[in-house]
Amino acid sequence: MKLRSNFFLGDCLIILVSLIFIIFAFKTFWHFETGSVVQVNFQGKTYGNFSLYQDKKISLVGKEGSSMIEIKDGRARIKTAPCKNQYCVQQGWINFTGQILICIPNEVSIEILGKTKAYDSLNY
Amino acid sequence: MRFIKFFFIVLGFSFLQSCSNPSLYQSKHYVFGTIVDISIYGEDEKKAEDATKAVLKEFTRLHNSLHAWEKSDLTNLNESISKNKSYRNASLELIEIIKNARELEIASNHLFNPAIGELIDYWGFHQEEFNPMHPNQSKIKNLVERGPSLDQLHITGTTIRSSNPHVKIDLGGYAKGYALDRASKILHEYHIKSALINIGGNIIAIGQHGNKPWRVGIQDPRGAQAIAKVDLLDGWAIGTSGDYQRYFMNDGKRYCHLINPLTGYPVQGVHSATVLIEPSQNAGTLSDVLSKPLFISKKEDRKDMAKKLQIYHYLIIEDKHISMTKTMADKIQFLNPHTQKNNQIEITL
Numbered sequence: 001m002k003l004r005s006n007f008f009l010g011d012c013l014i015i016l017v018s019l020i021f022i023i024f025a026f027k028t029f030w031h032f033e034t035g036s037v038v039q040v041n042f043q044g045k046t047y048g049n050f051s052l053y054q055d056k057k058i059s060l061v062g063k064e065g066s067s068m069i070e071i072k073d074g075r076a077r078i079k080t081a082p083c084k085n086q087y088c089v090q091q092g093w094i095n096f097t098g099q100i101l102i103c104i105p106n107e108v109s110i111e112i113l114g115k116t117k118a119y120d121s122l123n124y
Numbered sequence: 125m126r127f128i129k130f131f132f133i134v135l136g137f138s139f140l141q142s143c144s145n146p147s148l149y150q151s152k153h154y155v156f157g158t159i160v161d162i163s164i165y166g167e168d169e170k171k172a173e174d175a176t177k178a179v180l181k182e183f184t185r186l187h188n189s190l191h192a193w194e195k196s197d198l199t200n201l202n203e204s205i206s207k208n209k210s211y212r213n214a215s216l217e218l219i220e221i222i223k224n225a226r227e228l229e230i231a232s233n234h235l236f237n238p239a240i241g242e243l244i245d246y247w248g249f250h251q252e253e254f255n256p257m258h259p260n261q262s263k264i265k266n267l268v269e270r271g272p273s274l275d276q277l278h279i280t281g282t283t284i285r286s287s288n289p290h291v292k293i294d295l296g297g298y299a300k301g302y303a304l305d306r307a308s309k310i311l312h313e314y315h316i317k318s319a320l321i322n323i324g325g326n327i328i329a330i331g332q333h334g335n336k337p338w339r340v341g342i343q344d345p346r347g348a349q350a351i352a353k354v355d356l357l358d359g360w361a362i363g364t365s366g367d368y369q370r371y372f373m374n375d376g377k378r379y380c381h382l383i384n385p386l387t388g389y390p391v392q393g394v395h396s397a398t399v400l401i402e403p404s405q406n407a408g409t410l411s412d413v414l415s416k417p418l419f420i421s422k423k424e425d426r427k428d429m430a431k432k433l434q435i436y437h438y439l440i441i442e443d444k445h446i447s448m449t450k451t452m453a454d455k456i457q458f459l460n461p462h463t464q465k466n467n468q469i470e471i472t473l
Binding site for chain 1: 151152153154157158159161163252253254255320322324325326327333338339340341342343348349350353362363364366368369372398459
């Protein structure tokens with residue numbers, strides 16, 4: 001019994017400190033967190049937040065035509081867009097927190113959300 | 125048992141920290157043909173909403189007054205110029221903008237030249253969406269030789285006249301930054317103490333995000349995410365000129381919307397130029413304007429250009445090459461360790 005109480009006094013403190021350190025280090029240094037939710041913005045409003053852990057296709061009909069967003073295997077992409085330049089489609093899949101795809105002509109953007117954001121806004 | 129209790133307490137704290145997200149009011153809008161993103165921190169929702177509405181109303185006004193190809197005060201002025209007519213009753217605001225843009229044009233040795241609307245139009249960038257085109261060399265030479273400059277405008281009272289009918293003003297490299305300064309002023313009038321305004325990538329900060337500065341990501345010109353992050357302190361602004369937002373590809377060559385007024389051709393080789401601007405009355409405007417001459421300037425002239433324009437913090441990304449000033453390097457943090465490995469990094473003074 002005596003052995004066990006000694007274990008609790010010193011070792012718990014070490015475990016506690018280590019845990020705090022790990023959580024601190026994780027929060028500070030882990031920038032490339034994979035997101036679990038994609039936020040779909042359409043015509044200036046949030047159309048909805050969708051889990052990345054599902055297979056789903058979302059079709060949005062805007063001013064230019066129909067944009068198709070695809071969610072699969074923990075990632076999201078803009079599969080088809082009605083615009084000429086197709087930048088958003090060419091950028092492919094996104095899955096890291098803070099990544100964003102924007103289709104300006106059709107007013108669609110999708111952003112990967114996570115618990116922590118590496119930054120408040122993006123300069124581009 | 126006690127160990128498990130400790131464990132849960134620590135876990136609990138870590139979750140508490142993650143969830144604490146007091147009153148951040150965020151809204152996204154589509155103005156100026158781009159996304160406007162306004163974040164206001166620490167105010168009640170009604171106040172933040174009212175202030176945001178006032179800012180958006182101002183943006184719509186500017187859009188209608190300064191648009192380069194949809195009917196606006198500016199297109200009316202351009203029409204008068206092209207017909208060799210005087211433009212009367214110009215607004216004081218428009219006159220101030222033109223005078224200020226003219227000073228910047230001269231200071232940048234005409235690399236920032238808002239009078240080259242004809243060239244931009246020729247390249248097809250005066251449309252929301254544009255088609256790849258095959259440039260005609262002699263046509264471009266002709267457009268460059270017409271030598272349009274804001275310097276050819278003569279302003280007397282509220283009348284504007286041009287000695288060169290080929291001046292076609294396009295404030296594409298000015299208006300968004302000017303709008304940032306206007307927005308900052310309006311938010312101050314609404315007594316908003318902390319906000320971050322992003323117009324199509326140009327950002328200005330007011331106050332800070334709670335107890336830490338506003339943090340801004342700098343887009344990777346060849347990726348879908350940020351390449352670096354930087355703390356944007358109260359009153360500072362950041363702007364980037366890049367070849368990845370508005371461009372078309374033709375025969376494997378990239379033609380971006382940033383056209384060198386001296387050659388008439390889109391700049392090639394530079395992926396992006398980012399400038400960080402210290403607080404001033406027109407920090408927003410400068411963040412928009414000053415990235416252009418750096419982007420367009422020849423590599424060997426860049427340092428002199430930055431010095432002339434008093435740009436102390438800048439970052440240039442080229443193929444496998446990143447160069448930045450020492451003061452910029454002190455402020456930014458790369459997000460991915462591979463960036464430093466895969467690129468040659470050059471620090472200039």
